[in-house]
Amino acid sequence: MSRNTPWIILLCKFSDDPGMSTLRSIADYAAFFAGDDPDSIPSYWRDISNGELDLVTGTEISPWLQLKQKRSDHKGLDTRKDLFQWAKAAGRDAGIDFGRFFGVTVFFSVATDLFGTSDSPHVVCDLLSSPAQIQQEYGHAYGLKHSRSVVNPIDYRNPFCTMSSMIFGTDDVVFRRVDPTFPGRWGASGPGLCSPYVLASGWLPEPRSVKVASNGRYPSSTLLDLSPLGDMNPTHPQVAVVDFDTPQSVRYCIEYRRGGWDRGIFYDPIVLHQVRADGLSYYAGLIRPFKAGSGGDATHPLPAVSAGKWYVDQQYDLSVEFIAMSPDRGMVTLRIAPAAGARTLSVRGIAASKLQLTGSFSIGNQVLTRKEEPLRGRLIDLLGR
Ligand SMILES: [Zn+2]
Numbered sequence: 328m329s330r331n332t333p334w335i336i337l338l339c340k341f342s343d344d345p346g347m348s349t350l351r352s353i354a355d356y357a358a359f360f361a362g363d364d365p366d367s368i369p370s371y372w373r374d375i376s377n378g379e380l381d382l383v384t385g386t387e388i389s390p391w392l393q394l395k396q397k398r399s400d401h402k403g404l405d406t407r408k409d410l411f412q413w414a415k416a417a418g419r420d421a422g423i424d425f426g427r428f429f430g431v432t433v434f435f436s437v438a439t440d441l442f443g444t445s446d447s448p449h450v451v452c453d454l455l456s457s458p459a460q461i462q463q464e465y466g467h468a469y470g471l472k473h474s475r476s477v478v479n480p481i482d483y484r485n486p487f488c489t490m491s492s493m494i495f496g497t498d499d500v501v502f503r504r505v506d507p508t509f510p511g512r513w514g515a516s517g518p519g520l521c522s523p524y525v526l527a528s529g530w531l532p533e534p535r536s537v538k539v540a541s542n543g544r545y546p547s548s549t550l551l552d553l554s555p556l557g558d559m560n561p562t563h564p565q566v567a568v569v570d571f572d573t574p575q576s577v578r579y580c581i582e583y584r585r586g587g588w589d590r591g592i593f594y595d596p597i598v599l600h601q602v603r604a605d606g607l608s609y610y611a612g613l614i615r616p617f618k619a620g621s622g623g624d625a626t627h628p629l630p631a632v633s634a635g636k637w638y639v640d641q642q643y644d645l646s647v648e649f650i651a652m653s654p655d656r657g658m659v660t661l662r663i664a665p666a667a668g669a670r671t672l673s674v675r676g677i678a679a680s681k682l683q684l685t686g687s688f689s690i691g692n693q694v695l696t697r698k699e700e701p702l703r704g705r706l707i708d709l710l711g712r
Contacts, residue, residue: 341394433450436453448468582597
């Protein structure tokens with residue numbers, strides 16, 4: 328059963344607006360803000376909430392409203408709060424009953440501002456705002472905070488969350504500067520919402536997350552299959568959760584990201600997030616199932632899956648090993664285990680697959696007895712990655 332949250336969209340012009348030829352028709356704005364167009368704001372939040380949020384029923388859009396204020400009356404942050412009141416006043420003059428709506432979207436015809444808040448939920452945006460940006464402001468209206476990253480624990484640093492849009496992607500060491508959005512019907516859209524915020528909002532039905540047994544210091548070695556986080560009809564769980572109390576109280580969330588609103592993230596990563604005591608989500612790292620240097624969209628098809636990749640935490644006794652991906656890429660198999668075990672496994676894996684060192688081996692001995700300097704160098708290089 329979904330929660331109906333009707334919005335009123337106020338299309339606003341300042342009194343001295345010269346009129347811009349770049350504006351779309353009211354029907355277009357209605358399709359984007361109020362309709363179930365596949366790339367609309369209501370469709371985004373319906374999908375992200377797994378159908379829990381209904382932003383279509385009861386949502387209305389105003390005709391163009393002329394504000395009493397001039398564009399020059401808006402003085403940046405000083406008048407940010409006033410923008411909402413100015414727009415509401417124009418709406419009341421036009422006979423709008425605000426009591427019927429959960430939230431108010433104020434859309435300006437000229438570059439004005441961009442923000443959202445859950446405090447009498449409202450979003451202010453303008454003709455320059457991209458869907459990805461507006462999606463985040465709606466997230467604020469539903470009470471979501473910005474997301475962060477472990478290596479840079481400040482706002483906007485989670486490459487895999489709409490609550491970091493604008494500068495997301497910046498702390499992804501492997502994919503630095505790779506934009507996680509995609510060009511949709513209305514402009515740059517996506518990505519999805521990180522799983523900690525999906526869970527905290529109650530938007531993932533219980534059987535769709537799985538808790539990995541843990542003694543607080545490390546998890547039990549567990550093999551599991553995950554469907555993509557954004558999959559509407561998943562055949563497997565979509566989030567694996569591991570709780571730690573050592574060295575600190577942290578919840579790890581592990582998810583597989585591909586397709587849907589994540590289709591701008593073309594390389595199908597397995598993504599790890601921490602939820603800390605502050606309740607915020609911190610991007611911790613990723614596993615990329617494909618070989619390095621490859622692209623993965625229509626023009627750059629991905630090469631074969633390379634099994635044996637892993638994530639090993641530097642602080643918590645946690646490893647995640649990529650085992651396999653189904654041929655249609657709709658499922659990944661992972662092993663979640665203490666870190667020490669994975670290090671051993673991975674050294675063996677590398678030795679066997681990259682250096683053809685096999686058998687009941689001692690890697691050190693084999694490398695030393697071969698006395699091949701390039702081999703030692705390669706091993707050090709591979710392990711150092
Ligand atoms: Zn924000």
